[in-house]
Amino acid sequence: MAITMLNNLPLDTERCLALKDIKIIDFAEVFAAPFGISLMADMGAEVIKVESFPRRSLTRPISVDARVADGPGPAYEKTAPQTQGNRNKLFLSLNLNDKDGKEIFTRLIKWADIIIDGYAAGVIDKLGFSWEQIHKINKNINMISMPAWGVDGPYTGYTALGSLVEASSGHVITRGNSKKPTEDILGTIQTDASAPLEVMFATIASMYRKKETGNGSFIDLSHLEAFAWYLPGMLSEWEWNKRLPKQLGNEENDFVPHGCFVTSNPDEWVVIAAENDNQWQGLCKALLKENFAKIEHPWSSIIGRISNKTAINEWIQQEVQVMERSEIIDLLVKNNVITAPVINAPGLLTNEQLTSRNWWQSVDHKFLGNRLMSGFLWDIKPDKQKWYLPAGLLGEHNELILKNLGFSKNEIKKFNANQVIGNEYTQ
Amino acid sequence: MEQPLSGIKVVEIGGTIVAASATKQFTDFGAQVIKIDLPDGGEIRRTPPFYKDHPSLETGAFHVALDTGKKSIVIDHTSNSGKEVISRICQDSQLVIINLPVEETKKIIQLIDKELGPSTVAISPHGLEGPYSHRTENEMSIFAWTTRMERHGHDGSEPLRYGPHVADIQVGATAAAVGLSIIWGQDHDNIRRDVDLSSIEALAGNVDTGYVDWVLLGTQRKSGMGRNTDNYPIGIYECKDGYVMFAATLGPQFSRLCEAIGHPELVSDPRFNDPIEKSKHFEAFMKYLDPWLSIRTKKEVFKEMQEFRVMVAPVVNMSEVVEDEQAVARNSFVEIEHNQIGKTTIHGAPFKMDDSWKALPPPEFGVHTTEILKKLSYSKEEQIALFKIGAIR
Numbered sequence: 005m006a007i008t009m010l011n012n013l014p015l016d017t018e019r020c021l022a023l024k025d026i027k028i029i030d031f032a033e034v035f036a037a038p039f040g041i042s043l044m045a046d047m048g049a050e051v052i053k054v055e056s057f058p059r060r061s062l063t064r065p066i067s068v069d070a071r072v073a074d075g076p077g078p079a080y081e082k083t084a085p086q087t088q089g090n091r092n093k094l095f096l097s098l099n100l101n102d103k104d105g106k107e108i109f110t111r112l113i114k115w116a117d118i119i120i121d122g123y124a125a126g127v128i129d130k131l132g133f134s135w136e137q138i139h140k141i142n143k144n145i146n147m148i149s150m151p152a153w154g155v156d157g158p159y160t161g162y163t164a165l166g167s168l169v170e171a172s173s174g175h176v177i178t179r180g181n182s183k184k185p186t187e188d189i190l191g192t193i194q195t196d197a198s199a200p201l202e203v204m205f206a207t208i209a210s211m212y213r214k215k216e217t218g219n220g221s222f223i224d225l226s227h228l229e230a231f232a233w234y235l236p237g238m239l240s241e242w243e244w245n246k247r248l249p250k251q252l253g254n255e256e257n258d259f260v261p262h263g264c265f266v267t268s269n270p271d272e273w274v275v276i277a278a279e280n281d282n283q284w285q286g287l288c289k290a291l292l293k294e295n296f297a298k299i300e301h302p303w304s305s306i307i308g309r310i311s312n313k314t315a316i317n318e319w320i321q322q323e324v325q326v327m328e329r330s331e332i333i334d335l336l337v338k339n340n341v342i343t344a345p346v347i348n349a350p351g352l353l354t355n356e357q358l359t360s361r362n363w364w365q366s367v368d369h370k371f372l373g374n375r376l377m378s379g380f381l382w383d384i385k386p387d388k389q390k391w392y393l394p395a396g397l398l399g400e401h402n403e404l405i406l407k408n409l410g411f412s413k414n415e416i417k418k419f420n421a422n423q424v425i426g427n428e429y430t431q
Numbered sequence: 432m433e434q435p436l437s438g439i440k441v442v443e444i445g446g447t448i449v450a451a452s453a454t455k456q457f458t459d460f461g462a463q464v465i466k467i468d469l470p471d472g473g474e475i476r477r478t479p480p481f482y483k484d485h486p487s488l489e490t491g492a493f494h495v496a497l498d499t500g501k502k503s504i505v506i507d508h509t510s511n512s513g514k515e516v517i518s519r520i521c522q523d524s525q526l527v528i529i530n531l532p533v534e535e536t537k538k539i540i541q542l543i544d545k546e547l548g549p550s551t552v553a554i555s556p557h558g559l560e561g562p563y564s565h566r567t568e569n570e571m572s573i574f575a576w577t578t579r580m581e582r583h584g585h586d587g588s589e590p591l592r593y594g595p596h597v598a599d600i601q602v603g604a605t606a607a608a609v610g611l612s613i614i615w616g617q618d619h620d621n622i623r624r625d626v627d628l629s630s631i632e633a634l635a636g637n638v639d640t641g642y643v644d645w646v647l648l649g650t651q652r653k654s655g656m657g658r659n660t661d662n663y664p665i666g667i668y669e670c671k672d673g674y675v676m677f678a679a680t681l682g683p684q685f686s687r688l689c690e691a692i693g694h695p696e697l698v699s700d701p702r703f704n705d706p707i708e709k710s711k712h713f714e715a716f717m718k719y720l721d722p723w724l725s726i727r728t729k730k731e732v733f734k735e736m737q738e739f740r741v742m743v744a745p746v747v748n749m750s751e752v753v754e755d756e757q758a759v760a761r762n763s764f765v766e767i768e769h770n771q772i773g774k775t776t777i778h779g780a781p782f783k784m785d786d787s788w789k790a791l792p793p794p795e796f797g798v799h800t801t802e803i804l805k806k807l808s809y810s811k812e813e814q815i816a817l818f819k820i821g822a823i824r
Contacts (some may be wrong), residue, residue: 022616022624039638047485047612073647088643154783157760162737164678166639167666168744171676174752176667178594179583185669186674186746190583190657194593197637198601204608206782208615209460213435213787225782229763232752233446233455233496234600235777240492242749243479243776249749251787254571254592258479264580264589273590275575283567337566344572346590348581349645352635355561355576375646381636382609382628383558 008092009401009408013393020387021048026211026223029054029112030093032122033062035166035193036227037150038089040200041120042209045092046380046389052112052405053090055398057097060429061086064398077371080398080429087372087395096405097425100131101143104424111409112272113138117214118146118207124163125151135222145220146210148203154226167191168351169227174238174249182251195231202230260309261287261316264346265324273346274327276320276336284309286339352378365391434461435787439614441465442521442549443501444508444539446473448596449554449630451497452603453528456781458500459788465520465803466501467508468796470824478596482772488796489771493596497603497778499767500791502799504573505824508539512822518542519807521549525614528606530554533564539626550613550624554605558629568630574598577634578641598634605633661710664688668751670724674746675732684742691739692723736738742811767792797824 018316023044030041030053038053045051055061065072073082078088096112099105113119119138121128121331128134128149135147149155152164153172170176170192202225210221238249254275256262262277278284281304283295288297296303302308309316324332329345336343345351353376358364363379372394380389402425406416419425439462443454446469458464468476472488475497482490504520507513508531521527521542527549529536536553543551553559556568571592574580584590592598606628613624635642645651658666664677679688689697697703697719702712709716724732729745736743747755753764753776765779769792780788800823804814817823 021620022613022622025619026615035638043608044612047609047616069525070650071644071648074649082647084644084647084823087647089638148805149784153757154761159737159757163740164742164744167678168676168742171667171744171746172752172755174747174749175594175597175745177589177674177748181589181591184588187658187669188585189667190585191666191676191678192579192583192593193639194597194601194788197639198604200638201601201604201608202781205456205611206605206784208611209435209787210784211615212786216433216435221784221787223782226761226763229761229779229783230781233764233781234597234604235594235749236777237478237480237595238749239753239776239778240482240495240500242753244482244492244772245480245484247480249594252595256595264575264591266589270587275571275580276567277571279569320706340567342572343568344568344575346575346581347578349578349641349651351581352576352578352640352642355563355631357557357561357629358632358635358756361629361632362559362563372647372815377638377646378640378642379632381633382552383624384609384613384633385625385627387622387624398706406477424801 005272008050009052009405010428013404015392018387019048019390019392020046022387023208024048024050026050027115027117028052028207029116029119031128034086034090035123035196036199037120037122037203039196040203042089042091042093043200043204043381047384048370051093052116053093053095053396054109054112055095055097055379057099057399057426058423058429059326059384064429066429075371075373078429081371084430085225087369090395091391092393092402093396094405095399096402097399097427099424102422102424104419104422108406108409108411108419108424109133110141112142113145115409116142116145118148118149118210120150120203120207122150125149125155125161139222140221143215143219145215146207146223147220148206148210148223148225150199150225150227152227154229155224164227166196166227169195169231173228173232173235175235178238178249178251180251181253195227198231199225199227200232202352255313258310260313261320261381263317263320265321267324267329267332268326269329274324274329274332275342275344275346277342279342281306283341286341287336290335290339290341311331367391367394369394369396397423397427398429401425432785434789435784436611437461439463439526440524442524442527442528442612443467444517445554446475447530448475448478448493448497448599449603449606450528450530451475451493451601453530453552453554453606454501455497455499456607457611459780459790461787461789463684464501464622465524465799466498466503466794467517467558468503468505470505470507472796482775483747487771495769495772495793497774498793499777500789501733501794502803503794503797504800504803505797507822508535510820510822512817512820514538514542516804516807516809516822520803523807524549524612525617526550526552528552528610529552533559545623548623550610550617550626552610552613553627554602554606554627554628554630556630558632559627570596570599573630574636576631579639582641598630601637602628602630602633617712660713662706663709663713663716668724670718670727670732672728675724675729675743676746678742680745687739687742688736691736692719693742694719765790769793770795
């Protein structure tokens with residue numbers, strides 16, 4: 005079924021269209037899958053996001069909680085995760101427990117090239133849409149399912165957030181400060197940042213496979229495995245040398261300095277590193293201790309620097325703590341030393357480089373107003389990426405989508421009346 | 432059945448962990464990747480750990496795991512004669528991924544035929560243009576720029592990076608995702624695309640930064656998943672043989688956890704069923720949770736709690752990761768045969784699609800130089816001339 009629904013919207017024609025012939029069903033709520041799908045929508049893929057109705061989506065609370073922005077409009081239109089991971093998509097709200105809802109979903113499956121399922125293992129099967137059933141409806145469709153630990157094995161059905169997936173990768177125990185208790189290691193959602201990239205790679209790879217075989221594929225994408233390959237050093241250290249990785253903090257075993265130092269303002273930190281003799285010379289010059297880099301000084305060689313790690317770090321800390329952050333960074337940059345401010349969220353706005361590259365995206369949203377959102381992960385020429393649709397409102401494109409799927413005005417009216425579709429959450 | 436990316440040709444120039452991780456997925460899914468090795472081996476071949484602690488260009492962990500199945504040719508890309516060879520290699524490919532210092536990267540892009548040549552992904556810390564584009568950075572300084580380091584530290588103490596090269600490999604995986612997309616695009620619309628990928632933008636634009644929370648909510652949260660005594664249990668808790676990590680603060684999660692530890696009455700206990708009261712009674716709650724945890728191993732906590740659909744996972748180290756029953760059942764690790772190390776274990780497929788993923792051993796330094804030059808129709812005399820002048824090794 006060749007329908008290009010986006011053609012029905014007044015859109016900037018200069019946007020990137022590299023993936024324009026890929027049609028995606030976004031059947032997912034939290035972080036990784038929706039964000040990975042937005043990355044493809046940025047490049048022209050046509051995406052329909054199917055949201056649970058009348059039961060609310062997890063990222064759409066009906067009462068104000070910690071992740072809801074102030075201002076007019078319902079709480080469920082203004083949450084951070086919903087806004088961040090859902091640009092450039094069309095929004096359909098659908099009751100999949102209803103017979104008509106299932107029919108609509110069936111037509112969508114016939115329309116799509118790929119369905120990306122971000123729910124826990126088994127959820128979509130219980131709705132009557134297992135991979136076998138989906139593949140029967142459309143033999144050309146691809147499907148990605150992405151539970152935390154994958155679709156099979158002894159942990160099938162277990163659920164997690166990113167922090168827990170990371171705990172089971174071996175990474176968590178190596179983060180943190182070795183002088184502090186293990187309980188103090190913070191959780192991160194690193195695996196929510198790595199999985200979207202695999203969602204994108206897997207989608208295009210499955211499109212190539214489909215071209216060759218004329219048949220859709222099922223992709224089992226474990227959040228854990230999508231991240232685990234980022235840790236080859238830790239794996240080989242154990243496999244080859246029987247050493248468990250230590251908590252290195254900001255240090256490196258094989259060069260000095262490599263650390264984080266506090267400036268005259270106790271809330272402002274800088275990182276400083278010298279990976280080779282040239283950068284070390286630059287650092288010594290910047291801090292007016294050029295003799296530390298002369299051949300007769302023990303610190304001039306990597307060997308001397310490694311055996312005097314503590315003294316070197318103390319020296320740098322003493323110098324840095326009497327300087328302002330911008331002052332030390334300017335000085336070190338001038339001398340080609342590796343350095344950067346450790347910035348917080350508003351600090352990102354002070355990065356002149358991002359401004360000069362027009363990275364920030366000014367986005368208008370019905371209830372959130374105009375906001376300066378973070379930009380794209382990459383810049384493409386000649387066809388630029390655009391943030392042409394903000395995160396959709398609940399059911400915003402219901403009628404457009406259903407019309408394109410061949411439903412009549414009367415049918416759409418009936419679906420609305422029967423709560424098969426809708427644009428308001430009450431529960 | 433062919434591998435999904437068979438027939439696609441990709442070139443990698445840079446010698447870095449970032450560049451190698453960008454092309455790894457191409458080769459493992461069937462594409463041909465020509466790796467242009469730097470004359471000194473580059474960062475990827477020189478980064479520890481090494482097999483049995485013996486440093487060599489063949490036995491570094493990052494090279495062994497991330498250069499699987501590639502072809503290696505050693506070229507001095509700074510010489511004109513070297514550039515001549517690179518230009519011919521690129522002309523015979525669909526995608527070139529470059530991660531060199533910015534000025535050198537631009538010179539490589541100039542070699543590409545703007546009509547019929549391959550698409551490119553140029554990776555640099557700040558992007559190819561702009562006031563910071565020439566700054567020297569490394570993984571830690573890039574990470575510091577992205578807001579994640581600031582969130583990864585307790586108030587008043589040193590902010591920390593993540594594990595070594597985790598951010599590098601994320602940048603590489605980002606380049607892979609956009610790289611494959613522009614190959615697909617060019618296959619369908621014949622438009623050659625150039626991607627300018629700034630590592631800082633790639634990390635700062637992803638979902639795990641604090642920026643969007645701040646711009647929408649006005650709040651700046653430390654990494655939200657750490658141990659918290661106001662709302663609990665979340666973060667790391669000690670059990671009989673180590674630690675587990677919880678994310679079970681929300682209403683239904685907390686209720687199920689109370690049931691799992693045999694105290695369903697706590698669900699309606701006024702100390703715990705109101706957010707404000709709950710924040711005052713962490714110690715009281717631990718009197719119920721601690722004894723339960725202290726007699727169970729992390730594996731037991733994981734399995735018993737997950738049966739109650741409580742979000743918890745064991746905090747494990749690498750020796751446990753490779754033996755984990757889930758990893759064994761899913762073949763999450765695979766063996767490759769390395770000509771110096773012998774059989775060695777690396778991480779398996781990042782996702783499973785039939786039998787589309789296969790890791791072959793990494794190439795020895797420059798082992799395919801002659802084969803590649805011959806394919807590009809360089810005569811024996813020309814190959815000798817390139818060697819004599821030092822453009823190839």
